Amino acid sequence: MLRIAIVGSAVAGFAAARALRRQSFDGEIVVVGAERHQPYDRPPLSKDFLTGACSAADLALEDPDEDLDLRWRLGTPAGRLDPANRRVVLEDGDEIRADGVIVATGARARRLPGGLADAHTLRTLDDAIALRAALRRGGRLVIIGAGFIGAEVASGARSLGLDVTVVEALPTPLAGPLGAEMGAVCAGLHGDHGVRLLTGVPVAGRNGDAVELADGTLLPADIVLAGVGAQPNVEWLAGSGLTVDGGVVTDEAGATNLPNVVATGDCATSFNRHAGRAIRVEHWTHAFEQPAAAVATLLGRVVPDRPNVPYFWSDQYGVRIQFAGHREDGDTVRIVEGDTEQRSFLAVYERDGRPVAVLGMNQPKLFTRWRRQLRAPISSPAP
Amino acid sequence: MLRPVCPLGAVPRGEAYRWAIDPPVAIFHTEDGEVFAVDDTCTHQDASLADGWLEGAEVECPLHASRFDLRTGKVDAPPAKHPIRTHRAEVIDGVIHVEVS
Numbered sequence: 466m467l468r469i470a471i472v473g474s475a476v477a478g479f480a481a482a483r484a485l486r487r488q489s490f491d492g493e494i495v496v497v498g499a500e501r502h503q504p505y506d507r508p509p510l511s512k513d514f515l516t517g518a519c520s521a522a523d524l525a526l527e528d529p530d531e532d533l534d535l536r537w538r539l540g541t542p543a544g545r546l547d548p549a550n551r552r553v554v555l556e557d558g559d560e561i562r563a564d565g566v567i568v569a570t571g572a573r574a575r576r577l578p579g580g581l582a583d584a585h586t587l588r589t590l591d592d593a594i595a596l597r598a599a600l601r602r603g604g605r606l607v608i609i610g611a612g613f614i615g616a617e618v619a620s621g622a623r624s625l626g627l628d629v630t631v632v633e634a635l636p637t638p639l640a641g642p643l644g645a646e647m648g649a650v651c652a653g654l655h656g657d658h659g660v661r662l663l664t665g666v667p668v669a670g671r672n673g674d675a676v677e678l679a680d681g682t683l684l685p686a687d688i689v690l691a692g693v694g695a696q697p698n699v700e701w702l703a704g705s706g707l708t709v710d711g712g713v714v715t716d717e718a719g720a721t722n723l724p725n726v727v728a729t730g731d732c733a734t735s736f737n738r739h740a741g742r743a744i745r746v747e748h749w750t751h752a753f754e755q756p757a758a759a760v761a762t763l764l765g766r767v768v769p770d771r772p773n774v775p776y777f778w779s780d781q782y783g784v785r786i787q788f789a790g791h792r793e794d795g796d797t798v799r800i801v802e803g804d805t806e807q808r809s810f811l812a813v814y815e816r817d818g819r820p821v822a823v824l825g826m827n828q829p830k831l832f833t834r835w836r837r838q839l840r841a842p843i844s845s846p847a848p
Numbered sequence: 849m850l851r852p853v854c855p856l857g858a859v860p861r862g863e864a865y866r867w868a869i870d871p872p873v874a875i876f877h878t879e880d881g882e883v884f885a886v887d888d889t890c891t892h893q894d895a896s897l898a899d900g901w902l903e904g905a906e907v908e909c910p911l912h913a914s915r916f917d918l919r920t921g922k923v924d925a926p927p928a929k930h931p932i933r934t935h936r937a938e939v940i941d942g943v944i945h946v947e948v949s
Contacts (some may be wrong), residue, residue: 785911
């Protein structure tokens, strides 16, 4: 291969570029990105960046001492993949010919319909710059969605002195990733810190300066943030012949149904050994680590045999939440250390008596021990 | 100047001690019986390396996967880009002493 195009310039795209060089690819690498910024790290956008504790320069993923020799094509989204002619066509009509393509177009923030379509979202650096400016002006913030993004923004905004209300349509926030029991524990942090949390009520729309709920409640708002999840950027692949089911369907190592095209990061629905099926993962660690396997697949190298145990963390209200593994309904949860009331504990999720996931709140050391245990080929209780 | 920190016996092999000075220092007692002192805060994002995973003379950040060499402070894998400061550590009469660099 002489030239490889990486479509996507965020965490997964940049990790793919780095992996190509680390795996001795010395041809040309073209990185296509919809955003105008050089690759940056996203997790701080909802944390230290919002409160002003770090700047945009601190977010750069590139190491100044690292020369990856990349050709950048930033600020223009890809419009079409044309595998028969080995090219990627950009939305501005430009085209990039490439022997191999790495699809890493990630996901975008989901927007609400109707009068709330212009609510802030938080996914990109530009989103964060706009939200940060709004928070600095102060006032009443209404956050729609009590997921991790919503919770982290609530925490940051509260520390800046704003009046914050979080609205969640589900009866229990975070019930999907954590289950209802632990979701309720994490959601308790809002009340601990003077943030109002309303659950089980969908949002109806906007009513003047207020957000109106389905039960008629009006929440006056100077700033509205929609934290209602993300959707994969895969529309541009229509007609390419790639199999898409939610995300681009791949095996564990990023191989798609087309030769010389691999997919990785948030836009890929990949078989996951730990989950036992194909899943689309939106976690930073996945976007950072998985591209190395996709690159090995593309270059025809040996793919490292590492079980990919999903992992994510969240910092909110001075509390560190960490989760590893894959939870399913019916798993039992056991507190093995600490106390949920004290906001310091370790919970283990078990299925058929085997640990399948672990949740830590302010227990980084013990959490790491369990996380490594889950990574081991045969899980057994931690020492 | 070497300053006494804590008895060696208080830090079992394979464990770490977080010395809460400003900035905090992490002191590691390796499985091989060596003692190292480095800055406690990961150079990438706020995480305490004393909570990290110690393997040989390397520690893995508990938040992400960056690993630091305790002898040199060098980082072997992103996301961290910058090395951590190392400090001279010695055991004198069963007490860990550290000279902050």
